[in-house]
Amino acid sequence: MDKGIIKGFEKLINSDMVKNIYPMIDHIDIISVEEHPLYVGYIMFIKIYLNDPSINKDNMDELNFDPHYLADYHIKRYSKYLGLDLVNVTFAVYGPDNNLITYWG
Numbered sequence: 704m705d706k707g708i709i710k711g712f713e714k715l716i717n718s719d720m721v722k723n724i725y726p727m728i729d730h731i732d733i734i735s736v737e738e739h740p741l742y743v744g745y746i747m748f749i750k751i752y753l754n755d756p757s758i759n760k761d762n763m764d765e766l767n768f769d770p771h772y773l774a775d776y777h778i779k780r781y782s783k784y785l786g787l788d789l790v791n792v793t794f795a796v797y798g799p800d801n802n803l804i805t806y807w808g
Contacts, residue, residue: 709733712785716749721777727768729754729799736787744790748808749778751796758798760805770796771807 729752774792793808
């Protein structure tokens with residue numbers, strides 16, 4: 704995968720398009736993008752860093768943060784702007800103290 708495309712995509716998902724929907728996101732790092740072994744497309748792993756210390760695994764929905772929807776809908780939708788076909792997006796969510804809140808993958 705071209706590193707320029709990955710950096711461009713990282714800028715896109717850290718733009719106001721995502722932060723206006725999820726203001727509790729500080730930033731998102733793309734950790735890896737690999738070809739899917741069984742399908743035509745890619746698997747992406749991202750780390751989501753939050754800026755709100757009150758968010759935890761049990762109250763995310765109440766605070767309007769759904770990392771599954773972020774990954775499965777928004778990240779996959781925005782990837783099409785750069786010609787990426789994401790089959791799967793896995794993620795880890797971290798609080799402002801860099802402690803792991805939840806993981807899916």
